[in-house]
Amino acid sequence: MESADYVHLLRLNEQASREAPERYRQRVLRFAVLGYVAVFLFGLLALAGLLWLGWRWQHGARLAGWMIWGGLACLGLLWATLQGLRVPFRLPEGQPVAAQEAPELFAGLARIRAKVQGPALHQVLITDDFNAAIVQQPMLLGLWHRNFLLLGWPLLAALEPKRMFAVVAHEYGHLRGDHGKLSAWIYRTRMSWARLSQRYEESSSALGWLMAGFVAWYFPRFNAMSFALARQDEYEADRVSARLFGAELAAHTLQEVALKAQWFGSDFWRLWWRRARTDEAASTGHCVGPYAGMNKLLQQPLDAAWQREALKREFKRLAGFDDTHPVLKDRLASLGQAAGLQRLSAMHSLRLLGQGRARIALALDAAWWQANRADWRSHGERLRALNAEAQALSQRAHELSAAEWLRWADAVESLSDKDPTPWLERALLLAPEDPQALHRLARRHAPSGDARVGAWLETLYQRHEALAWAAADLAQTWVDACSARDAPLPPEQRRLWRERLESSRALEEAAWERFQQLMPWEQGMPAQLDEAQLRGLRGITLREADLRGAWVGEQALEVKPARRHFTLWLQCRPGLSDEALDDLAQRVYDAAELPGRARVVVLGRHVPADKLAQARELTQLLQRR
Numbered sequence: 001m002e003s004a005d006y007v008h009l010l011r012l013n014e015q016a017s018r019e020a021p022e023r024y025r026q027r028v029l030r031f032a033v034l035g036y037v038a039v040f041l042f043g044l045l046a047l048a049g050l051l052w053l054g055w056r057w058q059h060g061a062r063l064a065g066w067m068i069w070g071g072l073a074c075l076g077l078l079w080a081t082l083q084g085l086r087v088p089f090r091l092p093e094g095q096p097v098a099a100q101e102a103p104e105l106f107a108g109l110a111r112i113r114a115k116v117q118g119p120a121l122h123q124v125l126i127t128d129d130f131n132a133a134i135v136q137q138p139m140l141l142g143l144w145h146r147n148f149l150l151l152g153w154p155l156l157a158a159l160e161p162k163r164m165f166a167v168v169a170h171e172y173g174h175l176r177g178d179h180g181k182l183s184a185w186i187y188r189t190r191m192s193w194a195r196l197s198q199r200y201e202e203s204s205s206a207l208g209w210l211m212a213g214f215v216a217w218y219f220p221r222f223n224a225m226s227f228a229l230a231r232q233d234e235y236e237a238d239r240v241s242a243r244l245f246g247a248e249l250a251a252h253t254l255q256e257v258a259l260k261a262q263w264f265g266s267d268f269w270r271l272w273w274r275r276a277r278t279d280e281a282a283s284t285g286h287c288v289g290p291y292a293g294m295n296k297l298l299q300q301p302l303d304a305a306w307q308r309e310a311l312k313r314e315f316k317r318l319a320g321f322d323d324t325h326p327v328l329k330d331r332l333a334s335l336g337q338a339a340g341l342q343r344l345s346a347m348h349s350l351r352l353l354g355q356g357r358a359r360i361a362l363a364l365d366a367a368w369w370q371a372n373r374a375d376w377r378s379h380g381e382r383l384r385a386l387n388a389e390a391q392a393l394s395q396r397a398h399e400l401s402a403a404e405w406l407r408w409a410d411a412v413e414s415l416s417d418k419d420p421t422p423w424l425e426r427a428l429l430l431a432p433e434d435p436q437a438l439h440r441l442a443r444r445h446a447p448s449g450d451a452r453v454g455a456w457l458e459t460l461y462q463r464h465e466a467l468a469w470a471a472a473d474l475a476q477t478w479v480d481a482c483s484a485r486d487a488p489l490p491p492e493q494r495r496l497w498r499e500r501l502e503s504s505r506a507l508e509e510a511a512w513e514r515f516q517q518l519m520p521w522e523q524g525m526p527a528q529l530d531e532a533q534l535r536g537l538r539g540i541t542l543r544e545a546d547l548r549g550a551w552v553g554e555q556a557l558e559v560k561p562a563r564r565h566f567t568l569w570l571q572c573r574p575g576l577s578d579e580a581l582d583d584l585a586q587r588v589y590d591a592a593e594l595p596g597r598a599r600v601v602v603l604g605r606h607v608p609a610d611k612l613a614q615a616r617e618l619t620q621l622l623q624r625r
Contacts (some may be wrong), residue, residue, distance in 0.1 A: 289364070393562070476498075
C-alpha cells in the first residue's frame with residue numbers, strides 16, 4: 001500500500017471516528033473479524049484440497065505431476081496458516097523479580113489489577129531502559145495472551161512510588177476489563193498483526209505466498225482503519241490512571257516522564273561516559289556501574305531554564321501517523337489538566353524492589369560492563385588524549401591559530417559542560433569568515449534569538465556555498481526565537497530568509513538525489529578526516545554494542561552546491577531485525593557530524609553483505625571480534 005494511500009485512509013477513518021463513532025467502531029470490529037475468518041478459511045481451503053487429492057488418489061486416480069504440485073501448494077498454505085495462528089514473539093529480556101523479594105511492589109500491582117479488573121501478570125521483569133510496558137505473548141493469533149510487566153530501572157530511579165504506579169496503571173489500562181473492551185482488544189490485535197506482517201516481510205517462502213499476500217494486503221488497511229481507535233485507547237488508558245490516582249497526579253507524571261526521558265537520553269549517558277577519562281579502574285570491572293548509582297543523578301534537581309525549554313519542546317511536538325501515542329499537550333487536554341509541573345519526584349522507586357534491588361543492580365551493571373568494558377577503555381584513552389591536548393593549548397593561548405582555538409573548543413565540549421562560545425569567538429576573531437566557527441556559533445545561539453546570529457548567518461550564506469542551506473535553515477530557528485522574545489525581524493528580512501531556504505533546499509534536494517543514485521561502493525575511497533573528526537566518529541560507533549565493524553568512505557561527485565560526500569558503512573551482529581538495523585543506522589546518522597553530505601548503510605540490509613571487502617578498503621572506525 002502506497003504511503004499516500006495509507007495516510008488518506010487513516011484520515012478518512014479519523015474523521016469517521018469523530019462524526020459517527022459507534023458506526024466507525026462497528027466497521028473496525030467487522031474488519032478485525034474478517035482477518036481472523038480469512039486465516040481460518042485459508043486453513044480450511046488447504047485442508048479441503050489435501051482431502052480431495054487424497055480422495056482422488058484412493059479412488060484410483062494416477063499420481064500425476066499436477067497432483068504432487070497441488071499437494072505441495074496445499075501443504076504450504078496449511079503450514080503458513082498454522083504459522084499465522086502462532087504469532088511470532090520474542091520473549092522480553094530483563095531481570096525477573098518475585099513477590100517474595102518485592103512484596104510492596106506486588107501489593108501495589110495487585111491493587112491496580114483489582115481496580116482495573118485486568119488479567120493476571122505472569123512475570124515482572126526489570127529492564128535497562130527508560131520505559132514501562134505490558135508485553136503480551138499472543139496465543140492463537142492473539143486470542144489469548146501471557147502477560148509480562150516490564151519496568152525500566154531508569155524509570156524506577158526517576159519517579160517516586162505513587163507516580164511509578166500511575167505509569168503502571170496506564171499500561172494496565174490497555175488490558176482493562178470493565179469497559180472499553182473493544183478498544184483494548186483492537187489495540188492488542190494490531191500488535192499481533194504487526195508481528196505477523198514482519199514475519200512474512202522477512203520470509204521468502206514460496207509455499208506460503210497466498211497467506212503472505214493476504215497479510216500484505218490486510219495489515220496496512222487494518223492498521224489505518226483502526227489507528228484512531230488505538231489512539232483513543234491511549235487516552236482511555238490515561239483516564240484509567242487518572243481514575244486511580246487523580247487527574248492532577250497523572251498529568252504531573254506524564255510531564256515528569258517526558259522531562260526525565262529527555263534528560264536521560266541527552267545528558268545521563270554523556271555524563272557517564274565522560275567519567276571514562278578518570279575512572280580507569282572501571283575498565284576492569286572493579287567499579288560501580290551506571291545502574292547502581294543511577295538514582296542519584298535522576299533525582300537531582302533539573303535546571304529551571306532547561307526544564308522550561310524541555311517542556312516547550314514537548315508541547316511543540318505534533319501528533320504523527322507513525323505512533324498511536326498522543327503528544328503530551330493532547331494527553332493533558334484529554335485529562336482536563338493545564339500544563340505545568342509544580343515539583344519533581346521527591347524520591348525514587350527502587351526501594352519497591354525490596355531484597356531484589358541489590359541483585360538486579362549487580363546483574364544490570366555486570367551486563368553493561370560486559371558489553372562496554374573495551375569501549376570504556378578506548379573512550380577513556382581518547383578523552384585523556386583530548387585533555388592533554390587542551391592542557392598543551394592552554395599553555396600557549398597567546399599564539400594559537402584559529403584552527404587550534406577550534407580544537408580547544410572541541411575539547412571543552414567533550415570534557416565539560418562549559419559553554420565553548422569564548423573559544424569559538426577567539427577563532428572567529430582570528431579568521432572572521434571561518435565556516436566552522438560561524439556555523440557552530442550560529443547553531444548554539446540561534447535558539448536564544450541572539451542578535452549576533454544574523455551577521456554570522458549572513459556571512460555563512462554569502463561566503464560558503466556548501467553551508468548555504470544550513471545557514472538558511474538555522475535562520476528559521478533564529479527568526480522564530482526573535483519573535484518569541486518580542487523582537488521580531490522586519491518582514492522583508494523574514495521573507496528573504498524564507499526565499500533563501502526554498503532555493504537552497506531545491507539545490508540540496510537535487511544534489512542529494514544525485515548522491516543517492518551513486519551506489520555506496522562506486523568511486524569510493526578512504527575518507528580524509530582530521531583526528532578530531534575521526535575521534536568523534538569512533539566514539540559514536542563504540543557506544544553501539546550491536547556494531548561489529550564500521551568504516552567511513554568518501555566519494556567524488558560534482559554537484560552544486562559543491563560539497564564532500566561521505567558514506568558510513570556499518571557491520572552489525574547477526575540476529576537483528578530490519579527495524580533494529582534501521583534504528584541503529586538512524587542513531588549513528590543523527591549523532592555523526594561530517595563536513596559534507598553523509599549517509600549510513602548497513603551491510604546485509606541497505607547494501608549487499610558481499611560488499612564487505614569494499615568497506616574494508618575505507619577508513620576503519622571500529623572492528624570487534
